[in-house]
Amino acid sequence: GQQVMQIPQYQHVQEGEDFTTYCNSSTTLSNIQWYKQRPGGHPVFLIQLVKSGEVKKQKRLTFQFGEAKKNSSLHITATQTTDVGTYFCAGANSGGSNYKLTFGKGTLLTVNP
Amino acid sequence: GAVVSQHPSWVICKSGTSVKIECRSLDFQATTMFWYRQFPKQSLMLMATSNEGSKATYEQGVEKDKFLINHASLTLSTLTVTSAHPEDSSFYICSAPRLAPTDTQYFGPGTRLTVL
Numbered sequence: 001g002q003q004v005m006q007i008p009q010y011q012h013v014q015e016g017e018d019f020t021t022y023c024n025s026s027t028t029l030s031n032i033q034w035y036k037q038r039p040g041g042h043p044v045f046l047i048q049l050v051k052s053g054e055v056k057k058q059k060r061l062t063f064q065f066g067e068a069k070k071n072s073s074l075h076i077t078a079t080q081t082t083d084v085g086t087y088f089c090a091g092a093n094s095g096g097s098n099y100k101l102t103f104g105k106g107t108l109l110t111v112n113p
Numbered sequence: 114g115a116v117v118s119q120h121p122s123w124v125i126c127k128s129g130t131s132v133k134i135e136c137r138s139l140d141f142q143a144t145t146m147f148w149y150r151q152f153p154k155q156s157l158m159l160m161a162t163s164n165e166g167s168k169a170t171y172e173q174g175v176e177k178d179k180f181l182i183n184h185a186s187l188t189l190s191t192l193t194v195t196s197a198h199p200e201d202s203s204f205y206i207c208s209a210p211r212l213a214p215t216d217t218q219y220f221g222p223g224t225r226l227t228v229l
Contacts, residue, residue, distance in 0.1 A: 001173070033218065042206055043157065043220045088156060099147065099210040099218050103156045 002027045004091050006104030014112050019076040021107035023089035030094045032065055032072045033101065038085045046074075046087075069094075081111050116140065117209050119221035126197055127229055134192045134224045136163075136207030142187035143209035148180075151204040151223075163190040163207075197228040 003026040013019055023032065031050045035043035047056055049065035049072060056063045062075045076083055086108045090101035116139040126132050136146055144165045149157040161171040161182055169182035179201075181193040190209075194201055206223040210216075 035220075042223045043208075045217050045219065048216065090157075097145065097162070098216075099145070099208070100162060101147075101157075101159065101218075103149075103158070105156045 002091065002093055002102045004089060004102045004104040006089055006107060008107055009105060010108045010110075012110045012112065013079050015081060016078050019079050019083070019109055021074050021087050021089070021109075023072045023091070023104050025070045025091045025102075027070070028094050029069050029091040031092050031098055032069075033090045033092070034063060034072075034074055035088045035090060036085045037088065037106070041085075043088060076109075079109070079111050081113050084109060084111050117207065117219045117221040119205075119207060119224050121224060122222060123225040123227075125227045125229065128198055129196055131193055131195045132197055132226060134194070134205055134207075134226075136190045136192070136209070136221050138188045138209045138211070138219075141209075141211045143190075143211070144187060146184065146190040146207055146209045148182065148190070148192050149206045149208065151206060153204075157206065160192075163192075165190075194226065197226070199228045202226055202228045 005024045033048045034046040037043045047063050053067045054065040060077045064073045086106040088106045089104045092098050118137045120135045146163040148160045151157045160175045161169045163169050163182045163184040165184040171177045184190045204223050207221045210218045
């Protein structure tokens with residue numbers, strides 16, 4: 001079945017440093033979505049990428065979808081303590097529901113003030 | 114904005130009992146909802162797709178007779194964990210996609226199930 005690998009598993013940074021998490025799918029995706037989960041909370045939708053090579057920005061967050069629609073990345077510029085949490089990528093298989101997702105294992109980001 | 118609620122937020126039960134968890138979309142209709150489980154410090158694993166007006170579709174390895182799903186209306190899906198055992202203890206989360214005005218999926222706050 002479809003697998004979504006995400007690295008790194010953990011990342012600790014000093015406030016102000018940049019952060020990147022990477023996702024790679026074993027199959028071509030129809031779309032990839034990114035979520036943030038704070039400790040004790042539930043996943044919160046950040047963005048959905050659909051087009052090959054797509055790049056989207058949300059303030060300090062930059063999301064990319066690879067040309068082959070099999071990999072994606074989330075980059076945070078100048079991290080802040082409010083960025084702490086686990087970032088998950090989740091892919092939807094081509095030909096299936098856009099929201100039937102396979103989640104990566106997540107990257108836990110901690111930020112030292 | 115759109116909100117998905119879950120009830121209860123936490124439940125503790127004895128082994129062998131059944132527990133029902135509700136998932137509601139509060140200001141939009143959802144013909145499809147999804148049920149996930151998440152073990153501590155792990156990722157979300159899709160259990161099943163809940164379909165309004167038809168049977169749920171279960172992922173491989175998920176026992177449909179143990180995890181009963183009923184999509185009673187366009188705003189309500191329920192997950193019943195039957196004859197719960199300690200290994201069923203987990204965080205259960207539902208999600209519901211809303212297509213308009215923005216194509217977004219919303220997750221419920223989750224239900225923490227502890228089986229003694």
